[in-house]
Amino acid sequence: xxxxxxxxxxxxxxxxxxxxxxxxxxxxxxxxxxxxxxxxxxxxxxxxxxxxxxxxxxxxxxxxxxxxxxxxxxxxxxxxxxxxxxxxxxxxxxxxxxxxxxxxxxxxxxxxxxxxxxxxxxxxxxxxxxxxxxxxxxxxxxxxxxxxxxxxxxxxxxxxxxxxxxxxxxxxxxxxxxxxxxxxxxxxxxxxxxxxxxxxxxxxxxxxxxxxxxxxxxxxxxxxxxxxxxxxxxxxxxxxxxxxxxxxxxxxxxxxxxxxxxxxxxxxxxxxxxxxxxxxxxxxxxxxxxxxxxxxxxxxxxxxxxxxxxxxxxxxxxxxxxxxxxxxxxxxxxxxxxxxxxxxxxxxxxxxxxxxxxxxxxxxxxxxxxxxxxxxxxxxxxxxxxxxxxxxxxxxxxxxxxxxxxxxxxxxxxxxxxxxxxxxxxxxxxxxxxxxxxxxxxxxxxxxxxxxxxxxxxxxxxxxxxxxxxxxxxxxxxxxxxxxxxxxxxxxxxxxxxxxxxxxxxxxxxxxxxxxxxxxxxxxxxxxxxxxxxxxxxxxxxxxxxxxxxxxxxxxxxxxxxxxxxxxxxxxxxxxxxxxxxxxxxxxxxxxxxxxxxxxxxxxxxxxxxxxxxxxxxxxxxxxxxxxxxxxxxxxxxxxxxxxxxxxxxxxxxxxxxxxxxxxxxxxxxxxxxxxxxxxxxxxxxxxxxxxxxxxxxxxxxxxxxxxxxxxxxxxxxxxxxxxxxxxxxxxxxxxxxxxxxxxxxxxxxxxxxxxxxxxxxxxxxxxxxxxxxxxxxxxxxxxxxxxxx
Amino acid sequence: xxxxxxxxxxxxxxxxxxxxxxxxxxxxxxxxxxxxxxxxxxxxxxxxxxxxxxxxxxxxxxxxxxx
Numbered sequence: 001x002x003x004x005x006x007x008x009x010x011x012x013x014x015x016x017x018x019x020x021x022x023x024x025x026x027x028x029x030x031x032x033x034x035x036x037x038x039x040x041x042x043x044x045x046x047x048x049x050x051x052x053x054x055x056x057x058x059x060x061x062x063x064x065x066x067x068x069x070x071x072x073x074x075x076x077x078x079x080x081x082x083x084x085x086x087x088x089x090x091x092x093x094x095x096x097x098x099x100x101x102x103x104x105x106x107x108x109x110x111x112x113x114x115x116x117x118x119x120x121x122x123x124x125x126x127x128x129x130x131x132x133x134x135x136x137x138x139x140x141x142x143x144x145x146x147x148x149x150x151x152x153x154x155x156x157x158x159x160x161x162x163x164x165x166x167x168x169x170x171x172x173x174x175x176x177x178x179x180x181x182x183x184x185x186x187x188x189x190x191x192x193x194x195x196x197x198x199x200x201x202x203x204x205x206x207x208x209x210x211x212x213x214x215x216x217x218x219x220x221x222x223x224x225x226x227x228x229x230x231x232x233x234x235x236x237x238x239x240x241x242x243x244x245x246x247x248x249x250x251x252x253x254x255x256x257x258x259x260x261x262x263x264x265x266x267x268x269x270x271x272x273x274x275x276x277x278x279x280x281x282x283x284x285x286x287x288x289x290x291x292x293x294x295x296x297x298x299x300x301x302x303x304x305x306x307x308x309x310x311x312x313x314x315x316x317x318x319x320x321x322x323x324x325x326x327x328x329x330x331x332x333x334x335x336x337x338x339x340x341x342x343x344x345x346x347x348x349x350x351x352x353x354x355x356x357x358x359x360x361x362x363x364x365x366x367x368x369x370x371x372x373x374x375x376x377x378x379x380x381x382x383x384x385x386x387x388x389x390x391x392x393x394x395x396x397x398x399x400x401x402x403x404x405x406x407x408x409x410x411x412x413x414x415x416x417x418x419x420x421x422x423x424x425x426x427x428x429x430x431x432x433x434x435x436x437x438x439x440x441x442x443x444x445x446x447x448x449x450x451x452x453x454x455x456x457x458x459x460x461x462x463x464x465x466x467x468x469x470x471x472x473x474x475x476x477x478x479x480x481x482x483x484x485x486x487x488x489x490x491x492x493x494x495x496x497x498x499x500x501x502x503x504x505x506x507x508x509x510x511x512x513x514x515x516x517x518x519x520x521x522x523x524x525x526x527x528x529x530x531x532x533x534x535x536x537x538x539x540x541x542x543x544x545x546x547x548x549x550x551x552x553x554x555x556x557x558x559x560x561x562x563x564x565x566x567x568x569x570x571x572x573x574x575x576x577x578x579x580x581x582x583x584x585x586x587x588x589x590x591x592x593x594x595x596x597x598x599x600x601x602x603x604x605x606x607x608x609x610x611x612x613x614x615x616x617x618x619x620x621x622x623x624x625x626x627x628x629x630x631x632x633x634x635x636x637x638x639x640x641x642x643x644x645x646x647x648x649x650x651x652x653x654x655x656x657x658x659x660x661x662x663x664x665x666x667x668x669x670x671x672x673x674x675x676x677x678x679x680x681x682x683x684x685x686x687x688x689x690x691x692x693x694x695x696x697x698x699x700x701x702x703x704x705x706x707x708x709x710x711x712x713x714x715x716x717x718x719x720x721x722x723x724x725x726x727x728x729x730x731x732x733x734x735x736x737x738x739x740x741x742x743x744x745x746x747x748x749x750x751x752x753x754x755x756x757x758x759x760x761x762x763x764x765x766x767x768x769x770x771x772x773x774x775x776x777x778x779x780x781x782x783x784x785x786x787x788x789x790x
Numbered sequence: 791x792x793x794x795x796x797x798x799x800x801x802x803x804x805x806x807x808x809x810x811x812x813x814x815x816x817x818x819x820x821x822x823x824x825x826x827x828x829x830x831x832x833x834x835x836x837x838x839x840x841x842x843x844x845x846x847x848x849x850x851x852x853x854x855x856x857x
Contacts, residue, residue, distance in 0.1 A: 096829045096832075099826060099829050099830065099833075100833055103830065103833070117826055118822070118823045118826055119823065119825045119826040119829065120823060120824075120825050120826075121823070165816060165817075168816060168821075169813065169816070172809075172812065172813065172816070176805070176809050180802065180805060184798075196791055199791070200791070200794055203794065203795065203798065204798075207798070207802065
């Protein structure tokens with residue numbers, strides 16, 4: 001035996017029944033993958049990384065909807081009647097072996113012409129011939145080796161994201177022109193009187209003149225547009241003085257060259273725009289693999305199996321589901337609409353929606369809400385609400401999701417720039433008027449010089465560099481923000497709302513309360529032996545909590561009743577373990593989940609499950625109190641109220657039994673009362689509140705898997721660091737404010753030259769980049785410093 | 791000194807050519823995924839050695855069918 005771990009996925013092998021040659025596997029799934037790969041000569045897979053595999057999921061009939069050409073057409077990126085191109089998002093791509101096997105799909109089927117992985121984005125692009133392999137076969141094969149593609153409603157609704165490269169084009173043009181103009185301007189900086197320069201200066205000047213055109217008329221266009229929009233909304237944003245500066249620089253330079261007065265300021269102009277764009281690009285830290293915009297459409301399937309009136313099973317797109325339709329939900333499938341259970345077994349996992357990972361059992365006649373994932377067997381249900389009308393999904397018809405505009409926060413820089421612009425214009429005009437009466441020839445010259453030198457390059461750069469840097473530092477600590485504005489919004493927060501389940505409690509490790517059960521050692525051992533056979537999550541938890549070793553004896557009369565419990569006989573012990581209903585106890589189930597144990601017809605008591613709070617939660621609340629108003633907003637019942645009251649600081653408001661739409665309205669009410677709200681939640685049921693709040697942060701145990709739309713995503717492990725993160729945000733703002741002072745000082749120096757009429761191109765070319773660079777160094781250094789201190 | 795026209799002209803043209811090549815590759819998406827190619831380039835060697843693996847494969851297949 002090579003080792004104790006599964007050769008395919010690296011998990012511990014508990015049984016020894018899955019063996020090929022000398023290789024151990026943990027389950028049949030892993031073994032099958034190995035066989036498939038072997039069969040198709042893809043076993044190099046195991047050469048690149050040790051145990052690279054992923055356990056495949058059961059997928060019988062899951063992709064039947066891919067038989068429908070209407071759906072296939074929507075998923076394909078390109079189709080010319082023969083060749084198809086399709087792109088899948090595959091969350092399980094994680095190592096070089098994954099890349100290798102997915103890029104060698106042609107060995108599995110000759111119909112695959114080409115397959116290309118984009119590792120950072122976890123996507124696979126496949127080109128294939130339709131005549132040789134169908135999309136369904138392709139998807140099924142990829143899924144069978146553990147790389148299940150996520151095909152969702154979002155793909156079929158058909159808004160493909162186009163990644164804009166415009167900013168990169170703009171900055172590369174600006175950089176190119178900046179470098180060249182600098183070189184071509186160099187001779188003129190010094191010996192303007194020299195004979196040969198005098199002769200050739202027009203070559204340099206007109207070359208500059210031509211080169212600057214794409215920068216002024218293409219690279220800088222964003223600033224003109226933003227300034228125009230600002231003016232239209234009667235707002236003097238930072239782009240207004242920038243635009244003024246650019247126009248002044250350009251016209252002045254053109255005038256100087258055409259009338260042979262001087263060399264112009266093209267070098268400064270190109271430099272200015274290059275630096276500004278650099279700030280913009282630095283601020284744009286994007287996390288390719290994260291999405292901040294997902295709604296339910298990303299998680300719901302495209303189609304489900306519907307049962308027609310004459311009993312046939314057909315694939316039906318979920319948008320087309322109507323009231324009264326009967327649908328079939330199989331293992332591992334998501335319930336797409338609200339409905340009533342008709343028959344079968346339903347064990348639904350609503351962790352997507354509520355954050356609660358405990359499966360809920362449903363029986364026929366019970367109402368089922370959309371968003372649950374079926375965990376065992378299959379069941380039939382009747383649709384009572386269409387997709388858009390469902391309990392969960394109607395949240396998205398709320399107008400907060402309709403508005404395309406992001407939450408508009410008046411940023412700091414906007415406030416400053418208002419006064420800045422007014423002051424600059426006043427100085428420019430008064431200087432011009434002064435010179436008009438002293439020396440008319442210099443009036444226009446001074447006026448433009450003031451606009452040029454005060455062009456707020458350094459001012460505009462501080463925020464992007466400081467915030468961009470903090471964004472990166474947060475990202476390294478696994479706190480991912482949508483954009484830099486969120487940092488500023490964070491500093492204005494005065495109320496923090498936490499969701500309970502899944503946010504301050506963990507999804508994993510349920511603690512078992514053993515206070516209500518008494519068993520002797522033998523009884524514990526038989527119980528553990530029995531539980532070993534059950535895969536039900538509750539059985540696993542109780543199994544883990546019993547420390548005594550298992551027995552080797554055989555179990556007879558073993559029976560597992562889905563949704564109820566298990567029974568079996570070991571030696572002289574007759575065991576029945578399960579819900580109160582299973583044991584015939586006439587007891588109303590309280591606010592907690594219990595597992596009752598009966599041995600030889602004698603009730604021994606029950607194990608109860610309690611929520612485990614994440615580590616450091618108490619400390620987290622203590623650190624936030626009393627600086628922020630704290631609220632717990634939960635969709636659950638009041639079962640945990642007492643415990644929370646004990647744990648949390650006084651004055652923490654507790655709200656229970658809130659529906660998704662209630663949560664949204666609760667946040668809105670707070671905002672109407674002048675509160676600025678930070679919402680921290682995790683499930684789709686928090687999506688409304690996250691969108692409505694000033695800053696919504698999603699908590700996630702695995703950031704790649706699932707997060708509702710939000711302004712930021714935080715790894716659950718660092719949730720207790722929130723006070724520090726808020727602190728860093730506050731300090732960053734202070735740094736930005738101090739750097740504003742510095743850039744004003746630079747402007748005062750520049751204004752001295754401008755107002756006295758001494759601003760030469762050389763001074764401009766030195767002063768403008770110098771101020772920008774020192775400011776950038778200052779903020780980068782300080783932001784690094786404060787984040788290291790925390 | 792008329793040579794200035796030529797030297798500057800040539801240097802600017804060369805610079806523009808390179809810049810054009812850069813823009814073209816940007817458009818082709820060469821900079822969209824900067825990680826995967828670094829892994830992919832290591833695979834070629836493995837495929838050659840795969841032929842030797844193929845010989846062993848027949849043995850592998852037998853053992854699978856036995857199971």
